[in-house]
Amino acid sequence: MAMDNKGWNASQLRNCDLQFDEIPRLHHNDPKVDELMSENKPVVVLGSNLAKSAEKWDLDYLERHMGESDFTVFQSKSHKFKYYDDKKVTSGDGFVPPTKKLDMKLPEFIKRLRAWKKGEDRLYLQQGLNNTVGPAIVHDFLNFDWNFCTGKQSKHNWGSLTSNLMLIGMEGNVTPCHYDEQENLFAQVHGFKRCILFPPDQFECLYPHPVHHPHDRQSMVDFDRPDYNKFPKFRQAKGFETVVGPGEVLYIPMYWWHHVESLMQGSYTVSVNFWYKGGPVSVSYPLKGHQKVAVMRNVEKMLLDVLQDPKEIPVLLRAMVLGRYTE
Ligand SMILES: O=C(O)CCC(=O)C(=O)O
Numbered sequence: 001m002a003m004d005n006k007g008w009n010a011s012q013l014r015n016c017d018l019q020f021d022e023i024p025r026l027h028h029n030d031p032k033v034d035e036l037m038s039e040n041k042p043v044v045v046l047g048s049n050l051a052k053s054a055e056k057w058d059l060d061y062l063e064r065h066m067g068e069s070d071f072t073v074f075q076s077k078s079h080k081f082k083y084y085d086d087k088k089v090t091s092g093d094g095f096v097p098p099t100k101k102l103d104m105k106l107p108e109f110i111k112r113l114r115a116w117k118k119g120e121d122r123l124y125l126q127q128g129l130n131n132t133v134g135p136a137i138v139h140d141f142l143n144f145d146w147n148f149c150t151g152k153q154s155k156h157n158w159g160s161l162t163s164n165l166m167l168i169g170m171e172g173n174v175t176p177c178h179y180d181e182q183e184n185l186f187a188q189v190h191g192f193k194r195c196i197l198f199p200p201d202q203f204e205c206l207y208p209h210p211v212h213h214p215h216d217r218q219s220m221v222d223f224d225r226p227d228y229n230k231f232p233k234f235r236q237a238k239g240f241e242t243v244v245g246p247g248e249v250l251y252i253p254m255y256w257w258h259h260v261e262s263l264m265q266g267s268y269t270v271s272v273n274f275w276y277k278g279g280p281v282s283v284s285y286p287l288k289g290h291q292k293v294a295v296m297r298n299v300e301k302m303l304l305d306v307l308q309d310p311k312e313i314p315v316l317l318r319a320m321v322l323g324r325y326t327e
């Protein structure tokens with residue numbers, strides 16, 4: 001990879017069968033940044049001050065200033081932290097959550113992060129920035145470069161800011177491939193993360209779980225060991241990658257798939273994202289990739305609504321399509 005190699009090297013990246021193009025990395029005042037954003041394409045923005053006030057957020061600082069509250073920490077037996085929606089877990093469906101959600105005080109989390117050895121359960125703190133994080137962090141939060149992000153928000157017609165998630169991860173932690181229904185300015189604060197992105201029109205290559213499943217919006221493909229019998233089109237997936245480091249901001253467009261890994265044998269990682277609602281929908285034909293994904297989501301939701309039993313959905317879909325809309 002011909003990327004800026006400062007601070008990390010290729011041996012720290014996990015193996016993946018696919019090859020990727022690079023996400024453009026551009027200075028914040030390069031006009032191409034807004035061109036890409038207006039086309040809903042990812043870009044790494046260099047040299048902005050978006051989260052500059054957080055550059056001091058190392059473990060010592062966070063331990064001293066992040067207050068006494070409980071924070072949301074996920075615990076996983078593997079390096080993967082696959083998100084699941086509690087509200088979609090129904091008793092008797094046999095779903096086994098792959099991670100455990102804990103409430104943990106920051107000193108306890110940091111102690112365990114520092115003492116962690118290979119083979120032990122991993123931890124990943126994922127906490128919305130709110131007033132439980134203590135006055136010093138709130139102060140740094142207020143000193144984010146809000147001009148930068150509200151500028152992007154208004155220029156690209158995004159909706160309101162919904163939340164800022166703070167992520168503190170162990171080296172090697174992976175957030176498996178998924179998409180979110182929001183625009184995301186993803187600010188890297190400490191350590192390095194490799195981000196692999198795929199456009200929304202690659203739905204067929206990435207095989208999301210059904211919408212009613214707790215793993216809704218997550219790919220069923222295990223990037224470590226892709227099952228090509230079950231997921232043959234994964235071979236054709238065409239992705240883009242970058243490694244973001246401190247001070248860099250990755251724009252993850254709404255509905256774009258993303259896989260995020262904290263580099264192996266690196267340090268812990270700290271990131272803060274800025275999630276914005278999508279802008280008003282403007283419809284022109286043919287529909288865009290993400291709009292078709294939204295249509296499919298609605299069809300799936302409607303089918304569950306009228307059929308009630310999720311097991312009936314594939315039966316109906318097959319009856320509707322096989323031999324009628326297939327050769
Ligand atoms: O940083 C990560 O591990 C995942 C971040 C993510 O998925 C997001 O910000 O939407």
Ligand SMILES: [Fe+2]
Nearest residue numbers: 178179180258
């Ligand atoms: Fe995400």
